[in-house]
Amino acid sequence: MASKKYLLLAGAMSLLASTSFAQVKPNLDVLDSSKVAPSKMAQFNAFKNHQSDYPAKPRDMWELGFHGGYHMIIGDVSSRPGFGGGLSIRKSLGHIFSIRGEYTGSFDYGMDYKMRPMTASTVGGNPWAATAAANGGMIVANYKTATHQLSLNMIASLSNMLFYKSQPKVNWYVFLGYGIMAADVDVDALDGGAAYDYSTVDFTGKRKDIKKRLKDFHDGDYEQNAPSQGNRVTIGRNDDNQLLRHALETGTGISFKVSKRFNIGVENKITLPFDDYLDGYFGGASDQNKDFINYTSLRLNFNLGNSTKRVEPLWWLNPLDFVYNELTAPKRMKLPTPVLPDADGDGVTDQFDREPNTPAGAPVDVNGVAKDTDGDGVPDYKDKQLITPTYCFPVDADGVGKCPDPECCKNIPANTCATLVLPSVSFKGSSTKVSSDNEAILASIAASLKANPSCNVLVTGHAGEKAKKGGVDLSSRRVDAVVDYLADKQGIDRGRFIKQNTPGDAGTVDLAPAN
Template sequence: MDFIASLSNILFYKAQPKINWYVLGGYGVMLADVDVDALNEQGSAYNYSSIDFGRKKKDIRKDLKDFYDRKYEQNAPNQGNRVQIGRKDENQLLRHALNVGTGIAFKVSKRFNIGVEEKITLPFDDYLDGYTAGAYDKSNDFFSYTSVRLNFNLGNSSKRVEPLWWVNPLDFAYNELNSPRRMKLPAPVLPDADGDGVTDQFDREPNTPAGAPVDSHGVAKDTDGDGVPDYKDKQLITPTYCQPVDADGVGKCPDPECCNNIKKTDCASLMFPSVSFKGSSTKVSSENEAILSSVANTLRSNPSCNILVTGHAGAKGKKGGVDLSSRRVDAVIDYLADKQGIDRGRFIKQNTPGDAGTVDLNPAN
């Protein structure tokens, strides 16, 4: 009786192993009848004087092979432990034995595989071959053999699975997790009461108004850190020295001490940058926000100066270009008025031919 341990299941990354490597160990009872060719045809002991033992071993073996008559007429020597089991020579060994071995099988199909196995039997006896190595040599005899095995799996495949050593034990669980067929998984429920994209279980500010920009924790953004969230802030970027701000997020920048007594610059000498738009966009980009914040500071320092906001409809002044230009002009004015707190009455709008991608800002007469 041998116990077999398959080692192929350590290859967990393979759904269906093609090779099964196994080891075996077990217990057996061995019966052996050992006889020797000790006497010649005349019934007397062999006389080896005619054999030249000074030659090569292969030559000695050949001479001995021809020398013996192969009658095996005499029981092998024993140490008093051979028992009678009904055979004619009454010279049998009855021995416990240990079996060890290893093998490898190659899967051809679910029904058939080919294997090679090496098995060793250890009977714990030095007289298995009728010869002892001597009192000073404690080694025992053993025998081994190699076999080629043709293995067939029997049974109805619709009712029987193939031997489990051909099945990855985790394959079923992996398949169920990847594509459940037997498990019923509930649909995930991730409520988001304020619709800001952050689920309620992680939302630190669960009542932000619709459309209000929030951070990864669901808290309304406050870009300039003035305490007024961006969705309420009419002056999105308020310099620190202009804070604190009012309820609309608009700050009051103090006049520099060095310039309190300096005559204000004449409006006609003021210089303003242009605002660029990409493609057909009418939205003020983050880069333009910084430019318009600088324009707003200049206008606050010169409250008597108005500004001419000029859009360009392109070289030919097409109807579609005029509409796009007008919306860009309105976007610039809306940002300066709503986000920076500049009075709308200080702006004068116009559209002219020119670079359709820009809106120019100039002091007005």
């Protein structure tokens, strides 16, 4: 029978292991005061305010369980399949230890496959006397035992302290506890009112065949109390046959999480009542002959409690989860203000600065490299011609290009100053800055002046039609901006320019040959 029991256990565990269960991330935040009991708030506040290194234990749910499965007595008499079932309530003491109260009721059966000597009862007479007398002092021992058992177990979870994942979806555990058991043991010792005569039964062949013949031979009434000793009360199917026994319990189990509210488990429990009469037969005074109970059960467990005020039972939560999350996304950790060096003061830290020695005030890009707007190889802070047309490359050390003479102007006679036509430069609003559009215009003017080195230029600004207050000053500054650009950026001699201000369109500066 033991082999069948372990085959059943292995099959149930394989079925559960092969099923896909949902893994749910734990809802445990040690900084969430709604999950903390009032009695723990002092510790919670001390932890939150960095006055304590340890968080308060959160309130967690209770677990209500229902169980049922294969129940059998391991004793002197060969057992037959029995059934047990009941319910339990469990509460955590911490992430590892929890305590469980449980009720288990059962029916157990047993019958020998051979005849053995009768053993006398020490209490309540001997129900086997008539059958033993009819069979030369030999009997075929059998029993039907009904038990009621209350137990209190301390459980240790072995699989929720995880270093490489957030939370467990499988909970392995072991337990040890105390139980008190009431057992009603009855035997089928008579065929109605007469003794059994086993001379007609064939005891040869395979064990299972012999047991089948004996099962068919007996009437199955279990009409008499089994022999027993010790404490007894008048409760049970037959009066004066209820044994009361203390018991030691131990076992192991595994649970599989289905959701935050429900899990399925398989458990094997051994109960040691230190009694040799659970199977109705006294095998001897030695402790090795004491009977014990083995119970393999399937368990359905439900978590009870308000999820807004309680977390899952703590054996389903990894206590290291908060620590790892704090390393990734700190919520409580005090982090110092980072000090990042920037040797050249350009706003890009040395760690990312590709040009860590740019002069103070030099414009740089996001990588800390000095800007070179026209791409001529001379950084802007050195470039005297900020926008150099590409056809004027290469440039000199100051970033000034050497623009070739236009094809149309290569053969212009030297005395063509009077016919030279130069464009005007426009300014917007009150601006005095040469825009990028104007830079291209002034570059073409510079090219014409370089092609005609003998020509001077009249630079005329306009103060407006009525020469409003301030208009002359604005006009003068625009004239100066044009002359400065042609001289500083394009290399035209300042002595070639003649400046004047007249009424007219205040937004333009006109250039014309002065010769």
